[in-house]
C-alpha cells in the first residue's frame with residue numbers, strides 16, 4: 001500500500017543535484033554554495049539559554065508558545081511592521097512553528113477544502129518556488145498551479161492576470177517575499193492587490209516572509225502592515241484587519257538558527273484558531289528551552305544588524321567580482337544570487353552547475369531544479385543557477401572568483 005499522491009511529487013532538488021554531481025570529482029577543494037543554510041554563527045546568548053533549564057524537557061510544552069515567547073513575537077511584529085499597539089493579540093493572531101517549513105506545509109490541511117466551485121481546488125504558487133509548497137498542495141489533494149516569476153514580471157508572479165476561473169477555484173496562494181531564489185520583494189501596491197483578490201475570491205494568502213530580515217537598504221514591506229493600511233481606509237476590515245492573510249516567519253535566516261527549528265505564523269484569527277486546533281492533534285510544540293531561546297532572539301536586534309551587514313558585504317563582493325556579467329543584479333532581499341548563464345558557453349543552469357563542479361569545485365543549484373515547466377513548456381529556471389552567499393566572506397570570495405572565471409571562460 002502506497003499513497004499514489006506520493007508519485008506526483010516533483011523530484012526534490014538536492015537528491016537531483018547529488019545524482020548530477022556525485023561520482024564526478026571536484027576540480028578544486030569543494031565550496032558548497034547550494035543550500036540556504038546560514039553559516040554566520042548563532043547569537044552567543046542562545047546556547048546558554050538552551051542549557052540553562054534542562055528540567056524543562058520534563059514538561060509538555062504549550063502549542064501556543066509560552067507567555068514570554070508570545071510577548072517577544074508580538075513585540076517584534078509590532079516594531080518591525082509599525083503595527084498599532086494591541087493590534088497583535090498573540091492568543092488570537094500568532095502560533096509557533098517548528099520553522100516555517102512545517103507550517104507552510106501543514107497549513108494546507110486547514111485551508112484546502114475537498115472541492116471549490118464544484119472542482120478540485122487549486123493552490124497557486126510562484127515558479128520558481130520553494131519545494132514544500134507543491135508537496136503541500138499535492139498532499140492536500142489540490143492541483144498546484146505554477147505562475148511564472150521571471151525577469152519580465154519583475155520576478156514576482158502575476159496572480160492578478162490569471163483570470164476569474166482560476167482565481168475562483170483557488171483555495172490557497174503562496175507568495176514568497178523576499179523571494180527565494182530571485183530576491184525580489186513584493187511592493188505595497190502588489191500586496192494590496194493580492195490581498196483584495198484573496199478577499200474577493202475567498203482564498204487564503206500565505207506569505208512566506210522568512211527572508212524579511214535579510215535586505216539591502218529598505219526593510220521589505222510585510223503583508224500585515226498592508227492589511228493595517230487597508231483596514232484604516234476600508235471600514236469593512238476595521239474589525240478583522242488580517243482577514244484571509246497569514247504570514248510565516250522564522251529565526252533560521254534572521255538569526256542564523258536553522259537548527260533551532262523555530263518560527264511562527266501570524267494573521268487571520270479564524271485561520272489561526274483552526275490551525276491551533278489542528279496542531280493540538282499533531283502536537284508539534286517546541287520544547288520549552290527552544291521557546292526561551294527564540295524569545296531572546298526575537299527581542300534582540302544587534303545580532304540581526306550584524307548579520308545583515310555581513311550579507312551586504314558579500315553582495316558588495318559579488319558586485320565587484322561579477323559586475324554586469326551573468327545577469328548579475330543586487331537583490332532587494334534574501335541571500336541568493338540568481339545568475340543567468342544562458343549567454344555563457346554552458347547555455348543552461350544544469351550544464352553550468354556541472355562545469356562549475358568539475359572545473360572549479362563550486363557547487364551551485366541549477367535553477368531548473370527549483371521550477372516546473374510552465375504551460376508554454378518552458379522551465380523559467382532553466383537559464384539560471386542559484387548561488388547561496390551563506391559562508392564567511394573569505395570562502396564566499398574564493399567561490400565567486402572561481403565561479404566568475406569558470407563561467408566567463
Ligand SMILES: Cc1ncc(COP(=O)(O)O)c(C=O)c1O
Pocket residue numbers: 036098099100101102130176180208210249250251252258262263
Ligand atoms: C522560501 C523558504 N521558505 C521557507 C523556508 C524554511 O525555513 P525554516 O523552516 O528553516 O524556517 C526556506 C528555507 O530554506 C525557504 O527558502
